Amino acid sequence: NAGVMQNPRHLVRRRGQEARLRCSPVKGHSHVYWYRQLPEEGLKFMVYLQKENIIDESGMPKERFSAEFPKEGPSILRIQQVVRGDSAAYFCASSAEGQGINNEQFFGPGTRLTVL
Amino acid sequence: GDSVTQMEGPVTLSEEAFLTINCTYTATGYPSLFWYVQYPGEGLQLLLKATKADDKGSNKGFEATYRKETTSFHLEKGSVQVSDSAVYFCALSDRGGANNLFFGTGTRLTVIP
Numbered sequence: 001n002a003g004v005m006q007n008p009r010h011l012v013r014r015r016g017q018e019a020r021l022r023c024s025p026v027k028g029h030s031h032v033y034w035y036r037q038l039p040e041e042g043l044k045f046m047v048y049l050q051k052e053n054i055i056d057e058s059g060m061p062k063e064r065f066s067a068e069f070p071k072e073g074p075s076i077l078r079i080q081q082v083v084r085g086d087s088a089a090y091f092c093a094s095s096a097e098g099q100g101i102n103n104e105q106f107f108g109p110g111t112r113l114t115v116l
Numbered sequence: 117g118d119s120v121t122q123m124e125g126p127v128t129l130s131e132e133a134f135l136t137i138n139c140t141y142t143a144t145g146y147p148s149l150f151w152y153v154q155y156p157g158e159g160l161q162l163l164l165k166a167t168k169a170d171d172k173g174s175n176k177g178f179e180a181t182y183r184k185e186t187t188s189f190h191l192e193k194g195s196v197q198v199s200d201s202a203v204y205f206c207a208l209s210d211r212g213g214a215n216n217l218f219f220g221t222g223t224r225l226t227v228i229p
Contacts, residue, residue, distance in 0.1 A: 004159060035219075042120065042205065042219035043160075056216065091159065105217065107152070107159035 002027065004108035005074075006092050012114045019079040019086070021111045025094030032075045033105060034067055037089040049075060082115045089113075118143045122206045122220025129196055129227050137191040137223045139180075139206035147208040149173075149182055149189040150217070154203045163191075163204070196227045 005024040013019050025032050030051045035043040036059075048056040049069040060067065064082075069075040079086055089112050093105035123138040141147065148167045152160040164173030169184035178193045189206060206220040 006159075033217075035217075040221065042122070042221040043207075043217070045216050045218070048216065058216075093160075104162055107161070109157065109159045 004092055004094050004106050006090075006108035006111050008111060009109065010112050010114070012116060013082050014116050015083055016081050019082050019113055019115075021077040021079075021090050021092075021113070023075040023077070023092030023094075023108060025075070025092075026096075026106050029094035029096050029106070031095045031097065031103075032069050033093040033095075034075075034077050035091045035093065037091065037110075039088070043091060046077075079113075082113075084115050087113055087115045118147070118208060118210045118218045120206050120208055120218050120220040123223055124221070125223040125225065127223060127225045129225070131198055131227055131229050132195045133227075135191070135193040135196045135200075135225070137204055137206075137225070139189045139191065139220060141187050141189065141206075141208050143187075143208055143210055143218075145210060147210050149180070150207040150209070151178070151180055151189070151191050152205040152207060152219075154205065154222070156202070160205060196225070198227045198229055201225055201227050 032049045034046040037043045045059040047060050047067045064080045066078045089110045091110045092108045095103050095105050097103050119142045121140050150165045151163040153163045154160045164175040166173040166182035172181045180191045203222045203224045205222045207217045
């Protein structure tokens with residue numbers, strides 16, 4: 001009965017490199033959400049995806065960040081040309097539905113990205 | 117815009133002490149309110165929620181009441197245990213559902229024997 005899986009749990013990158021964060025939702029869930037937690041701040045919504053579609057990306061930085069949730073495989077949050085300000089904990093959540101009684105979000109343990 | 121202001125920590129209590137973690141919110145419309153808990157090394161778990169004014173959410177001895185007049189959703193527990201040591205997050209959703217959660221900064225609770 002696996003919950004949301006995220007890997008890697010810790011990721012270290014040098015400035016200018018790419019970071020790829022993976023999220024496997026709860027089995028059967030087709031809605032995925034990404035959040036970012038900067039040091040000393042609360043979690044901030046980034047993007048909401050449903051299989052193969054981006055539903056809401058209002059929290060995503062306009063450049064260098066992208067997300068996908070393909071038909072097969074995990075959701076990927078990709079950060080190109082990382083900068084020190086990208087250092088944060090990135091949390092993924094999934095839900096069975098986007099609205100209604102089954103829209104509770106289940107969270108993964110997070111990926112801690114450190115940019116040197 | 118929507119926001120959540122949460123009592124800053126860390127909070128350290130002795131076992132069996134009374135716990136209150138304050139949370140106030142700013143939102144347009146009628147948000148749903150949540151408390152999440154994060155145990156060491158784990159993801160956030162939904163602890164309790166309330167979807168309309170005067171609702172009381174409760175779980176595992178924790179309670180919070182949705183107070184529209186004071187825009188608050190304070191978390192309380194009458195007698196904390198060492199196993200309650202965790203980080204607690206207050207959150208709101210501005211659409212009645214939970215597509216886009218706004219979180220507070222989190223409050224770290226440590227309960228000592």
